[in-house]
Amino acid sequence: xxxxxxxxxxxPGGTQAVTDLDLQIATGSFTVLVGPSGCGKTTSMRMIxxxxxxxxxxxxxxxQDVADIRAVTLRLGIGxxxxxxxxxxxxxxxxxxxxxxxxxxxxxxQARTKAHEAMERVGLDASLxxxxxxxxxxxxQQRVGVARALAAxxxxxxxxxxxxxxxxxxxxxxxxxxAHLQAEIKKTxxxxxxxxxxxxxxxxxxxxxxxxxxxxxxxxxxxxLARPATDFVASLVAxxxxxxxxxxxxxxGLGTTTLPASGPGGLIDMSALSPGWSVQVNRDSGTxxxxxxxxxxxxxxxxxxxxxxxxxxxxxxxxxxxxxxxxVDGTGNIxxxxxxxxxxxxxxxxxxxxx
Amino acid sequence: MINEMLAYFxxxxxxAGEAGIPARLGEHLWYSFLAVAAAAVLAFPVGVFIGHTxxxxxxxxxxSNVLRALPSLGIMTLLVLLMxxxxxxxxxxxxxxxxxxxxxxxxxxVANVDPEVVDAARxxxxxxxxxxxxxELPLALPLILGxxxxxxxxxxxxxxxxxxxxxxxxxxxIFDGLALYDYGQVLVGAVLVTALALVLDGLLALLVKAxxxxxxxxxx
Numbered sequence: 321x322x323x324x325x326x327x328x329x330x331x332p333g334g335t336q337a338v339t340d341l342d343l344q345i346a347t348g349s350f351t352v353l354v355g356p357s358g359c360g361k362t363t364s365m366r367m368i369x370x371x372x373x374x375x376x377x378x379x380x381x382x383x384q385d386v387a388d389i390r391a392v393t394l395r396l397g398i399g400x401x402x403x404x405x406x407x408x409x410x411x412x413x414x415x416x417x418x419x420x421x422x423x424x425x426x427x428x429x430q431a432r433t434k435a436h437e438a439m440e441r442v443g444l445d446a447s448l449x450x451x452x453x454x455x456x457x458x459x460x461q462q463r464v465g466v467a468r469a470l471a472a473x474x475x476x477x478x479x480x481x482x483x484x485x486x487x488x489x490x491x492x493x494x495x496x497x498x499a500h501l502q503a504e505i506k507k508t509x510x511x512x513x514x515x516x517x518x519x520x521x522x523x524x525x526x527x528x529x530x531x532x533x534x535x536x537x538x539x540x541x542x543x544x545l546a547r548p549a550t551d552f553v554a555s556l557v558a559x560x561x562x563x564x565x566x567x568x569x570x571x572x573g574l575g576t577t578t579l580p581a582s583g584p585g586g587l588i589d590m591s592a593l594s595p596g597w598s599v600q601v602n603r604d605s606g607t608x609x610x611x612x613x614x615x616x617x618x619x620x621x622x623x624x625x626x627x628x629x630x631x632x633x634x635x636x637x638x639x640x641x642x643x644x645x646x647x648v649d650g651t652g653n654i655x656x657x658x659x660x661x662x663x664x665x666x667x668x669x670x671x672x673x674x675x
Numbered sequence: 676m677i678n679e680m681l682a683y684f685x686x687x688x689x690x691a692g693e694a695g696i697p698a699r700l701g702e703h704l705w706y707s708f709l710a711v712a713a714a715a716v717l718a719f720p721v722g723v724f725i726g727h728t729x730x731x732x733x734x735x736x737x738x739s740n741v742l743r744a745l746p747s748l749g750i751m752t753l754l755v756l757l758m759x760x761x762x763x764x765x766x767x768x769x770x771x772x773x774x775x776x777x778x779x780x781x782x783x784x785v786a787n788v789d790p791e792v793v794d795a796a797r798x799x800x801x802x803x804x805x806x807x808x809x810x811e812l813p814l815a816l817p818l819i820l821g822x823x824x825x826x827x828x829x830x831x832x833x834x835x836x837x838x839x840x841x842x843x844x845x846x847x848x849i850f851d852g853l854a855l856y857d858y859g860q861v862l863v864g865a866v867l868v869t870a871l872a873l874v875l876d877g878l879l880a881l882l883v884k885a886x887x888x889x890x891x892x893x894x895x
Contacts, residue, residue, distance in 0.1 A: 371798055396800035406795025410813045423800050468799070 327377035338533030352523035360533025399469030459490035679859025710769030726785025780822015784815025
């Protein structure tokens with residue numbers, strides 16, 4: 321548990337970066353501090369590892385004031401990922417990742433073994449071990465940064481806008497991987513971002529901060545979307561708000577239709593759905609292609625897993641030429657499909673929004 | 676004059692003994708080495724301190740400019756008048772000209788390390804001494820060696836003045852030649868100093884290149 325107790329930061333010169341912040345971050349949670357620049361989110365996060373000292377209040381880790389822990393000792397127990405990775409340009413990828421373990425007193429060989437493990441965990445090819453950071457792409461550098469933070473297996477991981485410097489495609493990939501990693505390793509992660517979408521995707525809990533470091537809301541993503549506590553939070557989530565809430569709804573209760581048996585060449589006759597159309601499933605790529613009466617092929621279109629969000633389901637249907645998408649059940653069986661009409665009953669106005 | 680110089684080089688006797696070319700060359704290198712080593716010992720910690728902490732940056736610039744403006748020959752003469760003939764006055768004058776380039780190289784090298792890299796080093800748990808030894812100095816190495824190279828060149832070129840106060844070194848040929856109106860001998864000294872400076876510069880350039888391969892360039 322990380323606790324902020326009425327924490328303030330007033331910089332010399334009069335800039336109030338953080339104002340009377342109270343926050344409790346549960347062990348094992350993924351907490352995102354989100355807000356525009358100048359909202360004190362990075363300053364607040366850096367108080368956890370004493371990179372910034374508060375001018376008022378206290379920050380506690382499991383009940384102990386961080387000010388009472390030696391800075392170096394404290395930091396060695398907290399992983400840190402920076403916006404531009406902050407790698408050491410004169411050290412190889414492997415030695416960058418091994419840095420913390422070397423600082424903790426491990427031998428070079430032991431530290432490198434651990435570093436190899438960390439590389440594997442973040443999806444870095446072993447052949448990159450002897451490269452220098454300048455020889456890597458931005459996405460790869462960021463992975464090395466994550467690996468370096470994770471290598472010593474710290475219970476707490478701090479991430480400062482870790483994905484904002486990479487291109488959107490790599491960003492999405494890295495976000496998904498971090499989400500996967502977190503499901504596996506269950507660290508206490510505190511991440512800073514100005515991207516509300518990223519916060520909503522990754523966070524279990526989101527702290528919305530306004531300029532001056534004023535906390536406006538601290539809640540689960542669905543609550544931030546459905547019940548913004550203040551106008552400031554509402555303005556932050558205003559864009560596509562209704563559509564976004566679909567990310568947090570499941571396909572539970574979806575009415576489906578059983579797929580007809582496949583004919584010659586794996587072609588499934590879908591004329592019951594739409595005259596003249598058929599569909600072909602490619603199991604290897606997990607996609608389907610729609611074929612119209614004239615033999616024109618539309619695709620590939622994604623198959624929808626049964627545990628996907630309502631947003632994924634709706635998107636698949638909207639993108640399909642027949643307004644239908646094939647469903648993959650929990651056992652990997654592709655036996656049914658659903659249409660826009662089937663989604664209708666699920667697309668009711670959000671109950672929480674009404675409450 | 677050129678012929679006289681060539682004749683001097685051709686004469687075997689000039690290559691032997693205490694006043695021979697190898698001996699003078701050795702003296703010259705020895706004075707230069709002492710001066711650069713002393714200057715490095717003085718300037719290095721100061722440069723690291725100012726580069727790492729940023730404290731005293733303003734004084735660094737003005738002090739460097741003052742040092743650069745000092746006339747070496749004047750300083751040496753003054754010190755000889757105060758302390759008498761000896762190795763110390765010319766050495767002190769040479770140390771003073773070697774300090775600014777070394778100080779500037781060390782300071783600039785350390786201060787120019789990407790602040791984000793230093794921040795990362797601190798945030799993952801390095802203490803200041805480790806940040807300096809394991810991050811800042813390795814990254815500053817090309818600039819440090821660049822400063823050292825400048826200092827060595829200047830000292831080698833200026834070390835001729837030691838002969839002005841009755842010491843050895845390649846300056847011996849120049850001052851002796853001047854006294855005897857033997858310009859061939861003056862030329863011998865000048866050519867040897869120039870050649871020494873060029874050879875050393877070439878070697879140092881290779882060294883600087885060897886420690887700053889492309890991989891040290893920061894990608895961003």
